[in-house]
Amino acid sequence: MSSPQPPDTSSASRASSPPVLGDPHAIPDTAFPADGTPADQLQFLLHYAALAPSVLNTQPWRFAIERNLVRLYADRTRQLRHLDPDGRELTVSCGAALLNLRVAARHFHRGTEAHPVPVADEPDLLAVLMLHGTAAPTEADEQLFHAIIQRRTNRHPFAEGPVPKKVLDDLERVAREEASRLIVLTGAAEKDAVARLVEEGIRLQGNDPRIAAELDAWLRPPGDPRRDGVSDDVQGAWDRRAQVRTPTSSVAVGKRELVTQAPAVLVLTTDTDGPADWLAAGQALGRVLLASAARDLQASYVNQVVEVAALRRELIGLIGGGFPQVVFRVGFPARHEGTPRRHMQDVLIHDPEAADPPRDNG
Numbered sequence: 001m002s003s004p005q006p007p008d009t010s011s012a013s014r015a016s017s018p019p020v021l022g023d024p025h026a027i028p029d030t031a032f033p034a035d036g037t038p039a040d041q042l043q044f045l046l047h048y049a050a051l052a053p054s055v056l057n058t059q060p061w062r063f064a065i066e067r068n069l070v071r072l073y074a075d076r077t078r079q080l081r082h083l084d085p086d087g088r089e090l091t092v093s094c095g096a097a098l099l100n101l102r103v104a105a106r107h108f109h110r111g112t113e114a115h116p117v118p119v120a121d122e123p124d125l126l127a128v129l130m131l132h133g134t135a136a137p138t139e140a141d142e143q144l145f146h147a148i149i150q151r152r153t154n155r156h157p158f159a160e161g162p163v164p165k166k167v168l169d170d171l172e173r174v175a176r177e178e179a180s181r182l183i184v185l186t187g188a189a190e191k192d193a194v195a196r197l198v199e200e201g202i203r204l205q206g207n208d209p210r211i212a213a214e215l216d217a218w219l220r221p222p223g224d225p226r227r228d229g230v231s232d233d234v235q236g237a238w239d240r241r242a243q244v245r246t247p248t249s250s251v252a253v254g255k256r257e258l259v260t261q262a263p264a265v266l267v268l269t270t271d272t273d274g275p276a277d278w279l280a281a282g283q284a285l286g287r288v289l290l291a292s293a294a295r296d297l298q299a300s301y302v303n304q305v306v307e308v309a310a311l312r313r314e315l316i317g318l319i320g321g322g323f324p325q326v327v328f329r330v331g332f333p334a335r336h337e338g339t340p341r342r343h344m345q346d347v348l349i350h351d352p353e354a355a356d357p358p359r360d361n362g
């Protein structure tokens, strides 16, 4: 990949449209500032980036726009230090946001060049994306764009019946487009084996007080107004009658059943296991999820298997190699769910100098 070109200044003097900043779920695509500056357009497009999935809905990203260029930063204040000590899932989440941004730019006929940034340079700066020329979206691109709004994690049981093989083959192909591999498990024995690891992972994490505290900090009881984290209700972990959180041991058994019964369990892997792989895996995850949503499928994650190192090793044995990054089940939804997003003004950095806060996580 070539290095980023200097920002395009040719259109910097154009009249700019009023900046659009708001709730990403509520942004109408008709508000795209087609005659605005590249910076106005990027600001608008970031609403789609913010609709990406992220681990525990931490939304661990920040963006700094400079003319036709946007820098994607990891927001380490939102990193799960115990669950995700290396920032792997944080980076995967940011990769999914980057993919949404690329897909959205294409929909509005804007070409992009995206470059991962080597970690040694600036650890929190993950990627740079430039608006560059024009693009002609295909029908498949358009389907992905419209799926950005539709896509939701759905932790309920899926409708019975298989996902067609052709669809699963398509998802495998889509993952390869982003330098990753999707392993599809549909056999009862292989799904059972993963389900057993999931149950063990949830129990182990539940018994670790530091991880339990971290999960607690991001789970939201019913009625909590915060626009990040995951509500206990959506998580399927709230006893409505007793008004208490479901104990971990019950959650573990429930998740095991969900995985066993899923039409398909998918493991997204990479050949190596560094930050650039995590960013690629995030873009692959984003693309696979949008392609799934475009076919009315929904996904639900069981990433404990990747988070607990010993279980990840067992999983590698089960799937025959590669580095698992995300494990999820897919199926046709029987019931719909959703999580909120923070407003755009909370994730935009106006002074790029202030984007690199002191780190204490090594």
Ligand SMILES: Cc1cc2nc3c(=O)[nH]c(=O)nc-3n(C[C@H](O)[C@H](O)[C@H](O)COP(=O)(O)O)c2cc1C
Residues within 6 Å of the ligand: 051, 052, 053, 054, 055, 056, 057, 089, 092, 093, 096, 151, 152, 153, 154, 155, 229, 230, 300, 301, 302, 303, 304, 326, 337, 338, 339
């Ligand atoms: C890398 C990654 C790991 C995730 N792991 C889990 C998980 O283990 N369990 C779970 O229920 N959801 C998991 N999620 C899903 C997020 O909780 C979900 O994306 C977030 O709450 C936003 O909701 P939405 O996907 O409906 O927009 C994960 C998402 C990502 C990107």
